[in-house]
Amino acid sequence: MRPPSLRRGVRGGAPLPLLLPALIGLAFLVLPLVALLVRAPWRSMPELLTSTEVWQALQLSLVCATAATAVSLVIGVPLAWLLARVEFPGRGLVRALVTLPLVLPPVVGGVALLMALGRNGVVGQWLDSWFGITLPFTTTGVVIAEAFVAMPFLVISVEGTLRAADPRYEEAAATLGASRFTAFRRVTLPLIAPGIAAGAVLAWARALGEFGATITFAGNFPGRTQTMPLAVYLALQNDPAAAIALSLVLLAVSIAVLAGLRDRWMTAS
Amino acid sequence: MTDPETTTLAAPEPAGEGLDARLVVERGSFRLDVELTAAPGDVVALLGPNGAGKTTALRALAGLVPLTGGHLRLDGVEMDRMPPDARPVGVVFQDYLLFPHLSALDNVAFGPRCHGATKAEARAQAAAWLERLGLAEHGSAKPRRLSGGQAQRVALARALATRPRLLLLDEPLAALDARTRLDVRAQLRHHLAEFEAVAVLVTHDPLDAMVLADHLVVIEDGRVVQRGTPADIARRPRTDYIAHLVGLNLYRGEAEGHTVRIDRKSTIATTEDLTGPVFVAFPPNAVTLHQDRPSGSSARNLWHCEVTGMETHGDQIRVALTGELPLAADLTTVAAAELGLRPGARVWAAVKAAQTHAYPA
Amino acid sequence: MIRTVRPTRRMLQVTGAGAAALLALSACSSSDGSSSAASGSSASGSGSPKLSGEVTVFAAASLKESFTTLGKEFEKAHPGTKVTFSFGGSDALAASITGGAPADVFASASPKTMKVVTDAGDASGTPATFVRNQLEIATLPGNPDKVASLKDLTGSDLKVVLCDKSVPCGAAAQKALDASRLKLTPVSYEEDVKSALNKVVLKEADAAVVYKTDVKAAGDKVEGVEFPESADAINDYPITLLRSSENTETAKAFMELVRSAEGQKVLNAAGFLNP
Numbered sequence: 001m002r003p004p005s006l007r008r009g010v011r012g013g014a015p016l017p018l019l020l021p022a023l024i025g026l027a028f029l030v031l032p033l034v035a036l037l038v039r040a041p042w043r044s045m046p047e048l049l050t051s052t053e054v055w056q057a058l059q060l061s062l063v064c065a066t067a068a069t070a071v072s073l074v075i076g077v078p079l080a081w082l083l084a085r086v087e088f089p090g091r092g093l094v095r096a097l098v099t100l101p102l103v104l105p106p107v108v109g110g111v112a113l114l115m116a117l118g119r120n121g122v123v124g125q126w127l128d129s130w131f132g133i134t135l136p137f138t139t140t141g142v143v144i145a146e147a148f149v150a151m152p153f154l155v156i157s158v159e160g161t162l163r164a165a166d167p168r169y170e171e172a173a174a175t176l177g178a179s180r181f182t183a184f185r186r187v188t189l190p191l192i193a194p195g196i197a198a199g200a201v202l203a204w205a206r207a208l209g210e211f212g213a214t215i216t217f218a219g220n221f222p223g224r225t226q227t228m229p230l231a232v233y234l235a236l237q238n239d240p241a242a243a244i245a246l247s248l249v250l251l252a253v254s255i256a257v258l259a260g261l262r263d264r265w266m267t268a269s
Numbered sequence: 270m271t272d273p274e275t276t277t278l279a280a281p282e283p284a285g286e287g288l289d290a291r292l293v294v295e296r297g298s299f300r301l302d303v304e305l306t307a308a309p310g311d312v313v314a315l316l317g318p319n320g321a322g323k324t325t326a327l328r329a330l331a332g333l334v335p336l337t338g339g340h341l342r343l344d345g346v347e348m349d350r351m352p353p354d355a356r357p358v359g360v361v362f363q364d365y366l367l368f369p370h371l372s373a374l375d376n377v378a379f380g381p382r383c384h385g386a387t388k389a390e391a392r393a394q395a396a397a398w399l400e401r402l403g404l405a406e407h408g409s410a411k412p413r414r415l416s417g418g419q420a421q422r423v424a425l426a427r428a429l430a431t432r433p434r435l436l437l438l439d440e441p442l443a444a445l446d447a448r449t450r451l452d453v454r455a456q457l458r459h460h461l462a463e464f465e466a467v468a469v470l471v472t473h474d475p476l477d478a479m480v481l482a483d484h485l486v487v488i489e490d491g492r493v494v495q496r497g498t499p500a501d502i503a504r505r506p507r508t509d510y511i512a513h514l515v516g517l518n519l520y521r522g523e524a525e526g527h528t529v530r531i532d533r534k535s536t537i538a539t540t541e542d543l544t545g546p547v548f549v550a551f552p553p554n555a556v557t558l559h560q561d562r563p564s565g566s567s568a569r570n571l572w573h574c575e576v577t578g579m580e581t582h583g584d585q586i587r588v589a590l591t592g593e594l595p596l597a598a599d600l601t602t603v604a605a606a607e608l609g610l611r612p613g614a615r616v617w618a619a620v621k622a623a624q625t626h627a628y629p630a
Numbered sequence: 631m632i633r634t635v636r637p638t639r640r641m642l643q644v645t646g647a648g649a650a651a652l653l654a655l656s657a658c659s660s661s662d663g664s665s666s667a668a669s670g671s672s673a674s675g676s677g678s679p680k681l682s683g684e685v686t687v688f689a690a691a692s693l694k695e696s697f698t699t700l701g702k703e704f705e706k707a708h709p710g711t712k713v714t715f716s717f718g719g720s721d722a723l724a725a726s727i728t729g730g731a732p733a734d735v736f737a738s739a740s741p742k743t744m745k746v747v748t749d750a751g752d753a754s755g756t757p758a759t760f761v762r763n764q765l766e767i768a769t770l771p772g773n774p775d776k777v778a779s780l781k782d783l784t785g786s787d788l789k790v791v792l793c794d795k796s797v798p799c800g801a802a803a804q805k806a807l808d809a810s811r812l813k814l815t816p817v818s819y820e821e822d823v824k825s826a827l828n829k830v831v832l833k834e835a836d837a838a839v840v841y842k843t844d845v846k847a848a849g850d851k852v853e854g855v856e857f858p859e860s861a862d863a864i865n866d867y868p869i870t871l872l873r874s875s876e877n878t879e880t881a882k883a884f885m886e887l888v889r890s891a892e893g894q895k896v897l898n899a900a901g902f903l904n905p
Contacts, residue, residue, distance in 0.1 A: 177383035219818025
């Protein structure tokens, strides 16, 4: 692999009409983060980092985002396969429905989840009366809210990869005696692994920052449903400095995790 | 086929071994209707221009395209409703489609694994196949590290490892460059000759077809236009496409004894004594060109023609001519230079009757 | 894709409408009137002030219904004036004001958020309490769990939601609990009073400790239960003129209307107590 370089051949650097907007784009994304760093209450940081509530929230955030990503993988990858590989009437509509959580304001998503899975919800009332399961105000509820919001990112990413992948590999597997499921598991899945990984990272990041659907569906209780974004939001009411500090902790941890994963893929491939 | 009773139940009329198929596939305005029969050990080539339906026929045999009509029996077993993974069929795809994430060995072991072998058994079988195809030391290589010829052999090993009763090869040599092609073609011929069941290969290259196959089935526009042994088809082409493929001048006309009348305006003298509709064929190298009308020549056919085009063809020059008859002539570069040939030049073309070949149409 | 987009949009509307109905309680609106420009403060006689121009009022979300009514009355009484409201959480509004948002009047739901504005030097004059809001327990319609006091919420296995301690209603509820030495473990500390109430409206929680005004605004979707301990945690609503005001006469006139007997009547109707 060649290291990417701005300088290419005799024709000099990247053309200005591309370079300029690219740098503006970078600044646009990075500047708010820099501002956070500049204004961060570095002196009160140690005190915040030793607070059990912060650790609880951080731990809960990581656990729930990871669980939501796992849920998204288990049901989202087959869904993406269905959308990419199986012709059925109304497929376009189903694809639009899948992306719905992307446009829905997360708070509305949370309300919709309550209406569906709440104690009094369309499905939730049966869960409650038959199995005694109630989802709101539980950690499971957090995972569900996060998965609801994050899964479309995974599905879209995986479906795109599947569409780009050559379906004839599945045919080749079939001629070798593989059932459709075996072909999917042993051929398609490894082939689209990079797309799945990218989708999983997007979903994880989205789940980690999820606020609206989580607080609406799962509520806010320290140690059970209070994730970092919720803690940040509530800190913002009283103590904006603490909110900035908490956000930085969340940012640092997510950057560490993503960078760590990236390194592992780079060395694996 | 371990239980003889089931065998009789499955095939009440003891059908012969091998392939017996009539493949009908309709898709939009295209209709494929091809009959194919072959005995175990036969190598059949489907030859035809692009879009003729060869690959569709192959995919129908593999079960990747459903039949809309006809039938498909292999060794007496009805196969036309069987899903591809249940058919005892192996396929070598045009670009091989080796699974890029698996090593050569695991590619070959894939089939046996799907057929119930344990991982160790499958790998042992795969290793044996690779060994047999001379790839023993490439087992651990990923497909992208293999040369074109090696990849082709891995694909063949992968298809053979399921011990298919029908081996299908889609343009098996098309992805190779000219130099490796020669080698690989020879090896493939060797392996196909060893294969004990039916092999069907699809190609648009007449040389591949003639070298590799015992029987040719020529398909044009979804239909069989000619079938026979390679030698038969090369000598007696029945369509312009085949004649062009095998490099023959081909005419259709009305025979009266040793004379064949073409289009009412010109005639060809032949050695065969025939009457009625016939084909007449002769190779381009049977044509000699002359600046002036040759006299005292033993050639019995003589036409005044105009040069319309020239192209190099190996170490020869192929000259396209029009006039009384459209025809192609091959001559050496030296001869072409001596004659001062250029498009528009008028020359005499001569062909000995003994070098033509007439046969009933 | 047209075929698929249409049903999607329809679904969105349906979902959106349902959600909008639910969230209407907490909706913040900011009508954007672009009428005649503020004509500056005209020194007019105190006897018959001739008021004109636009006044922007930042007010706590719980004041939405009453203030909207009062704004219309004010405009009717003083033709040529226009009152524009921005309703929202008091904290967010205070943050906007200290951040430089142009406003004439700030009506907050707690002295604490008002203090943010006065500390920043953005208030003009001393804030005055114009109403008070008392806590009430919101229960499911018909009060099926027979809740009669704050104590009833503690022992049983009822699902109770409280406001987070960082928002005024949560602080007030905590004060009431502390005063009566009760320990209450809710299922959730909600981020504001409206989402606490919504959990009862949606029947996800059995009870919530919210303001009387919120219970009143929710109509028959919840049932309010007054409890004696609430006397220990009554929330004062202060109002003040802002330093950035460019139309102080009209702004003061509006504040007077709010504090007048007529204004108090409208606020009482919404469940507020007189100061």
